[in-house]
Amino acid sequence: MSVSSPTATVGSFTREVFDAHLARVAHLPAWWLDRKRAAYERFTTSPMPKRTDEGWRFSNFQSLSLDGYQLPPAVTLDDVHHTELGVKGAGTLVFANQRVAASEALSADLQKAGVIFDTLQNALLNHGEIVREHLLTQPSKLDSAKFAALHEAFLEDGAFIYVPKGVEVALPLGVFHYICGEGAALFPHTLIVADENSKVTVADFQRSTRTTDKQFICGGNDLFVSHGAQLTYIAMQDWSREALSVQFNANIARRDARVLSVNLHAGARQARHESFSQLQAPGAHSEMLALTIAHGTQEFDQRTLQIHQAPNTSSNLLYKNALLDQSKTIFSGLIVVDPDAQKTDAYQSNRNLMLSEEAESHSLPGLEIQANDVRCSHGATSARIPAEQEFYLQSRGIAKAQADELIVFGFFEEVLGKIENQELHDSLTELIRQKFKDAEPVIQA
Amino acid sequence: MKPLTEVESAATENPVAGIDQTKGDFRYDVTYAFDAGTGLNEDTVRYISSVKKEAPWILEFRLKALKTFFAKPMPTHWATKDLENIDFAKIRYYLSQGQTPKRTWDEVPDDIKKTFERLGIPEQERKFLAGVEAQFDSEAAYSNIKEIVAKQGVIFCNSTEGLREHPEIFKKFFGKVIPTGDNKFSALNSAVFSGGSFIYVPPGVKVAQPLQAYFRINAENFGQFERTLIIADEGSEVVYMEGCTAPKFSTSTLHSAVVELVALKGAKIQYITVQNWANNVFNLVTKRGVAHEDAEIKWIDCNIGSRLTMKYPGVVLKGEGARGEVISIALANDGQHQDTGAKMVHAANNTTSNIIAKSISVGQGRSTYRGVVHLPKHLKGCKNNTECDALLINTNSRTDTYPAISVRGDRNATQHEASVSKVSEDMIFYMQQRGLSEAQAMSLAVNGFINDLARQFPMEYSVELKRLIDLEMEGSVG
Numbered sequence: 036m037s038v039s040s041p042t043a044t045v046g047s048f049t050r051e052v053f054d055a056h057l058a059r060v061a062h063l064p065a066w067w068l069d070r071k072r073a074a075y076e077r078f079t080t081s082p083m084p085k086r087t088d089e090g091w092r093f094s095n096f097q098s099l100s101l102d103g104y105q106l107p108p109a110v111t112l113d114d115v116h117h118t119e120l121g122v123k124g125a126g127t128l129v130f131a132n133q134r135v136a137a138s139e140a141l142s143a144d145l146q147k148a149g150v151i152f153d154t155l156q157n158a159l160l161n162h163g164e165i166v167r168e169h170l171l172t173q174p175s176k177l178d179s180a181k182f183a184a185l186h187e188a189f190l191e192d193g194a195f196i197y198v199p200k201g202v203e204v205a206l207p208l209g210v211f212h213y214i215c216g217e218g219a220a221l222f223p224h225t226l227i228v229a230d231e232n233s234k235v236t237v238a239d240f241q242r243s244t245r246t247t248d249k250q251f252i253c254g255g256n257d258l259f260v261s262h263g264a265q266l267t268y269i270a271m272q273d274w275s276r277e278a279l280s281v282q283f284n285a286n287i288a289r290r291d292a293r294v295l296s297v298n299l300h301a302g303a304r305q306a307r308h309e310s311f312s313q314l315q316a317p318g319a320h321s322e323m324l325a326l327t328i329a330h331g332t333q334e335f336d337q338r339t340l341q342i343h344q345a346p347n348t349s350s351n352l353l354y355k356n357a358l359l360d361q362s363k364t365i366f367s368g369l370i371v372v373d374p375d376a377q378k379t380d381a382y383q384s385n386r387n388l389m390l391s392e393e394a395e396s397h398s399l400p401g402l403e404i405q406a407n408d409v410r411c412s413h414g415a416t417s418a419r420i421p422a423e424q425e426f427y428l429q430s431r432g433i434a435k436a437q438a439d440e441l442i443v444f445g446f447f448e449e450v451l452g453k454i455e456n457q458e459l460h461d462s463l464t465e466l467i468r469q470k471f472k473d474a475e476p477v478i479q480a
Numbered sequence: 481m482k483p484l485t486e487v488e489s490a491a492t493e494n495p496v497a498g499i500d501q502t503k504g505d506f507r508y509d510v511t512y513a514f515d516a517g518t519g520l521n522e523d524t525v526r527y528i529s530s531v532k533k534e535a536p537w538i539l540e541f542r543l544k545a546l547k548t549f550f551a552k553p554m555p556t557h558w559a560t561k562d563l564e565n566i567d568f569a570k571i572r573y574y575l576s577q578g579q580t581p582k583r584t585w586d587e588v589p590d591d592i593k594k595t596f597e598r599l600g601i602p603e604q605e606r607k608f609l610a611g612v613e614a615q616f617d618s619e620a621a622y623s624n625i626k627e628i629v630a631k632q633g634v635i636f637c638n639s640t641e642g643l644r645e646h647p648e649i650f651k652k653f654f655g656k657v658i659p660t661g662d663n664k665f666s667a668l669n670s671a672v673f674s675g676g677s678f679i680y681v682p683p684g685v686k687v688a689q690p691l692q693a694y695f696r697i698n699a700e701n702f703g704q705f706e707r708t709l710i711i712a713d714e715g716s717e718v719v720y721m722e723g724c725t726a727p728k729f730s731t732s733t734l735h736s737a738v739v740e741l742v743a744l745k746g747a748k749i750q751y752i753t754v755q756n757w758a759n760n761v762f763n764l765v766t767k768r769g770v771a772h773e774d775a776e777i778k779w780i781d782c783n784i785g786s787r788l789t790m791k792y793p794g795v796v797l798k799g800e801g802a803r804g805e806v807i808s809i810a811l812a813n814d815g816q817h818q819d820t821g822a823k824m825v826h827a828a829n830n831t832t833s834n835i836i837a838k839s840i841s842v843g844q845g846r847s848t849y850r851g852v853v854h855l856p857k858h859l860k861g862c863k864n865n866t867e868c869d870a871l872l873i874n875t876n877s878r879t880d881t882y883p884a885i886s887v888r889g890d891r892n893a894t895q896h897e898a899s900v901s902k903v904s905e906d907m908i909f910y911m912q913q914r915g916l917s918e919a920q921a922m923s924l925a926v927n928g929f930i931n932d933l934a935r936q937f938p939m940e941y942s943v944e945l946k947r948l949i950d951l952e953m954e955g956s957v958g
Contacts, residue, residue: 093884391890392857393888394857394889396885397885399883399885401880401882402879402898404870410900411900412900414896414898415883416893416894416896418895419891
């Protein structure tokens with residue numbers, strides 16, 4: 036264990052590796068390269084997380100090592116077995132090992148309306164100012180500064196979405212991030228800027244091509260939702276079962292903005308996901324939903340922060356975990372209400388469905404309230420399938436296995452049901468169903 | 481509806497001491513025969529041990545604890561940085577007039593007696609207590625148990641006596657529930673402890689009236705480190721109450737107790753605290769009980785005073801069917817931080833625990849709920865219920881909630897709920913419209929908020945609690 040070593044660990048991400056990466060992106064604007072250099076310095080000087088860090092309470096430190104990874108070579112679309120989702124969309128961007136491998140451009144109408152859906156590299160070259168204002172500008176507040184710095188230093192490419200004032204994109208935009216190869220390290224990013232009174236839905240799929248490769252993913256996304264805009268962001272990760280994943284989400288909601296983020300977690304050996312939501316002006320609303328299917332010895336470590344910075348804002352967080360086998364989940368959430376944020380309405384809920392005798396769940400739902408005229412509450416429960424519900428269904432003639440399945444999918448539906456686009460909802464539900472059934476046939480018993 | 485002023489005046493005529501903040505704010509000059517000086521080192525510990533004429537194993541235990549204390553860091557990675565303001569070198573660790581408590585109030589030296597008389601302790605004892613111990617700085621000045629209770633075989637004395645007279649029972653349980661190294665402050669207590677109660681209730685004995693301890697800090701820069709050990713043998717029942725006050729000094733004072741409870745098979749212990757230290761006292765207390773088969777431990781914890789309280793009464797549910805409960809009320813006013821909560825460790829099948837915490841933040845007061853609930857996987861049929869409610873009175877009041885719930889396996893269940901609210905304007909308006917002043921309405925609403933918990937206190941305490949809340953609410957509106 037190197038967690039307490041006085042010199043900060045860099046693992047595989049040595050200066051030589053960084054210089055080689057920098058050489059590959061040398062054509063990008065100087066300000067961005069400077070920021071990457073600064074980020075690399077922060078990475079080398081920051082310590083690895085320690086057992087005494089509150090933001091890492093209950094986390095596994097054994098497998099946090101940064102050794103044994105390399106930046107993966109380019110691969111083709113065929114190598115990653117890309118499959119479309121079967122949802123009618125407005126455009127697609129497919130990244131394989133962080134390089135764009137395929138794309139389906141926006142319709143001429145949307146392009147004419149000023150919607151931008153492009154790679155981050157192109158955006159840096161063509162829309163530098165918007166990118167500069169929004170890309171990785173939010174602080175790392177959840178004790179992962181080292182990983183955040185690493186992400187910024189090695190971020191090569193990603194998706195950039197900009198929706199101009201008053202424009203509504205009716206169909207969802209699809210982004211796919213694939214990682215391929217043993218030892219591969221990936222730094223995916225999605226940046227979405229929804230300008231005033233615009234509306235857009237983005238689905239971000241993140242997958243490994245094989246379930247057995249040791250991999251490292253250090254990804255992020257930034258979501259900016261301006262006055263009166265509405266953003267629905269759905270991310271589903273299905274990394275290799277041997278992957279270590281550390282991902283950050285930052286979202287900002289301005290006056291009367293609504294942001295809905297849905298995170299579906301299925302893959303990785305150890306997956307940490309941080310979500311940081313800021314409600315900056317009256318009327319802002321943030322909905323933070325997550326669904327996790329944990330099986331085998333998977334560990335899902337979810338840390339959230341909802342900061343209410345202005346009066347009359349609302350947020351609603353619902354994180355549901357279904358735990359099988361020897362899996363482990365950690366949910367640590369915090370609602371912060373700043374002194375001036377009167378009339379805040381904030382809710383936070385963590386539900387753990389225990390489906391195995393050996394699963395382990397930790398809930399740390401927190402509140403820090405500094406204004407008095409607020410409605411804030413949270414709840415956390417951990418329990419098995421309720422006997423009463425099971426009994427009720429059985430008394431109606433439904434077999435136990437089927438009854439349990441109904442109850443479990445009912446448990447998932449509370450999150451999935453928030454996705455308004457019916458096609459997207461159905462295909463995600465099917466993916467989750469499949470994932471759950473592949474996991475372990477416990478409910479067939 | 482009865483006007484509030486009547487309740488107030490009735491309570492003033494019939495004072496039950498130890499809860500009103502202003503009531504404890506007085507002091508008489510006392511000359512101390514024994515003084516360990518200022519600051520902490522091995523000699524301090526040796527001095528305390530020698531004046532108490534302790535057995536060698538106790539001195540050894542203390543010295544080892546002192547090393548642990550120095551080695552342990554301050555827990556500021558999760559706790560408030562205010563802890564760094566404690567200057568351990570400026571504290572006086574032992575002050576007393578003697579190590580043997582008096583059995584009658586007549587024998588208690590006048591200067592100490594008048595303190596307790598002013599706090600109303602002898603009067604309460606006559607009225608409704610089975611036994612009283614009154615600690616003045618480091619040692620008990622008075623300790624007595626009613627004959628009828630003593631005849632049942634109940635032992636009630638201070639910890640110094642307990643160690644001397646009943647080592648066979650004391651040693652067996654001492655430091656077992658809360659090991660020295662549990663935290664920095666339990667280590668500090670283990671090094672310099674003095675006073676506190678030792679109670680043993682024999683099998684099947686149900687002590688009808690509560691036993692009470694009263695803790696008084698009188699000296700400036702003083703640190704009080706009492707150590708309490710309560711053992712309820714099989715099928716027995718006991719209720720223990722403690723109260724505490726100190727005068728308000730310009731410098732801060734430290735109170736760091738360790739309280740260990742052992743409820744053997746089928747026993748019941750109820751431990752009631754009404755903490756009303758002056759608001760410059762650092763109150764850093766470790767309290768934990770072990771409940772064996774079918775036993776029940778209930779902590780009723782009320783924190784009103786102190787500058788910073790960090791206290792999380794815990795129950796280790798060790799035997800099948802054991803039950804643990806924490807009822808917590810905290811009131812934080814300007815300059816106060818009540819960091820309180822509970823810890824429930826389930827270690828046997830079919831154990832249940834319940835935590836109900838209510839806090840009120842007034843002015844710039846800050847109240848924090850911090851809790852741990854632990855259900856390991858080899859168990860089944862364990863349940864926990866946690867409810868935390870916070871009431872914020874002023875726009876700049878603050879409250880935090882930091883629970884940690886760990887559940888393993890699919891045969892246990894937990895539920896946790898917390899809410900934050902303010903007193904509704906409709907409610908205040910309704911009461912004003914019925915002729916109450918805004919302040920009275922506010923007091924009534926706040927009392928209503930904690931009413932279901934306050935009722936669990938003995939009558940005398942719950943009346944006083946209501947009165948105190950009225951006082952604290954004065955001037956908090958508008």
